[in-house]
């Protein structure tokens with residue numbers, strides 16, 4: 303079954319290539335995780351690649367996975383309070399939260415758009 307084409311479908315292979323190309327030695331050998339189906343619930347604020355799209359929203363790209371998992375559970379339980387986050391997280395299962403944590407933790411810290419230029423040696 304094929305869903306209609308979306309820009310997201312083009313991002314996934316590019317993402318796998320990027321992660322393979324710029325591995326810094328600390329990447330898990332399993333490569334990029336599968337894009338969570340629920341990512342759209344987060345992307346409007348945190349971006350698909352974890353770079354927030356508007357002021358006031360934290361970047362999640364490259365954040366520690368265990369921290370993300372724990373934090374999402376805290377929103378869900380109410381231990382950490384922020385009504386918009388609690389509302390969106392409350393609709394998701396723990397398995398779905400873990401997928402999202404894994405996704406965002408696997409993103410390059412500067413986001414997918416900033417990653418391609420590999421000229422880190424040149425002096426500015």
Ligand code: HEC
Nearest residue numbers: 343344347358359360370373374383384386387390391402
């Ligand atoms: C309406 C915008 C919005 C949406 C949608 C949203 N978030 Fe957030 N998120 C925020 C804001 C704002 C914060 C900071 C809240 C706070 O101060 O606790 C936050 C905080 C977080 C944090 C904690 C970051 C940190 O550094 O401690 C995580 C993790 C997170 N969001 C993940 C998600 C995930 C996963 C989704 C989708 C299921 C999502 N968010 C959906 C706005 C949003």
